[in-house]
Amino acid sequence: MPLTEELRLIQVADLHLGAGREHHLDNWRKVLAWVERERPDMAVINGDLIMSDPDTESDHEFARTQVDRLGIPTRFLPGNHDVGDNVLFGKMAQRVTPERLARFRRHYGEDHWSFAAAGWGFVGVNAQLFGSGGLAAEAEQWAWLERSLAQLDGKPIVLFTHKPLFLDFPGEGDHEDPTMRQSVVDAASRARLLALAHAHDVRIVSSGHKHQTRTFSLDGIYHFWGPATACVNGPPTTLHYGTREVGFIDYRFRSDGTFEHRVTGADFLFRHENYIRKLCDPDTH
Ligand SMILES: [Fe+2]
Numbered sequence: 001m002p003l004t005e006e007l008r009l010i011q012v013a014d015l016h017l018g019a020g021r022e023h024h025l026d027n028w029r030k031v032l033a034w035v036e037r038e039r040p041d042m043a044v045i046n047g048d049l050i051m052s053d054p055d056t057e058s059d060h061e062f063a064r065t066q067v068d069r070l071g072i073p074t075r076f077l078p079g080n081h082d083v084g085d086n087v088l089f090g091k092m093a094q095r096v097t098p099e100r101l102a103r104f105r106r107h108y109g110e111d112h113w114s115f116a117a118a119g120w121g122f123v124g125v126n127a128q129l130f131g132s133g134g135l136a137a138e139a140e141q142w143a144w145l146e147r148s149l150a151q152l153d154g155k156p157i158v159l160f161t162h163k164p165l166f167l168d169f170p171g172e173g174d175h176e177d178p179t180m181r182q183s184v185v186d187a188a189s190r191a192r193l194l195a196l197a198h199a200h201d202v203r204i205v206s207s208g209h210k211h212q213t214r215t216f217s218l219d220g221i222y223h224f225w226g227p228a229t230a231c232v233n234g235p236p237t238t239l240h241y242g243t244r245e246v247g248f249i250d251y252r253f254r255s256d257g258t259f260e261h262r263v264t265g266a267d268f269l270f271r272h273e274n275y276i277r278k279l280c281d282p283d284t285h
């Protein structure tokens, strides 16, 4: 009888590293030490690699160098701080442009990808392209996503996206408040994504961006909000939907279709309160 194959994959998100900046690097060094010890098979870097401004070239160089120190295969997805925020529903001053996308690809490779391993399919989408207001790259990604999911038919699928799909329920509209609105994928793109997810066998949606841990299952899909490795976000009085902690997700996917996950790091990373630093230095994260 063949042994069950297993893929141990970690999702790290929201590293927020900056060239010449010490903060958040202490946590990153702890992640590097953990990976050195545990030797997972690969890592998905789920967006917000750099400190804050997507146009800071030196931060991208620095973040790429740091991620390479993991010494394991990696796949990258962009966050709002890497390529700019979503054109139609974002909040940051910098929005997605072809130039920012090109910069990301130059530093990290493809901004969306798919592969199969241990009997599972893995698909990473560039969440920053949703609601782009007509960028060619968005249409190209939708066509690619439909093809990629079809190619993985017959396998359980994990979908990685920097932004979660929704806050409360799939049918919710786009929020009026810009902070809430930019937290998740816009309603129209979400409906299209969920229809595709249900047409194929998507079992997990794994996201970053909120710097909070949260898990729920709905209609056969587990939604995992992964924490940040860098810091928690906003003052304690801010409305939070998940647990205000730092860490990363340690997944094990098995060829019999089962999986395990463990959110780790909250007990050994520094739970940096980024709002305290931001009060003193608005250009930081
Ligand atoms: Fe972030």
Ligand SMILES: [Fe+2]
Pocket: 047, 048, 079, 080, 081, 162, 208, 209, 210
């Ligand atoms: Fe983000």
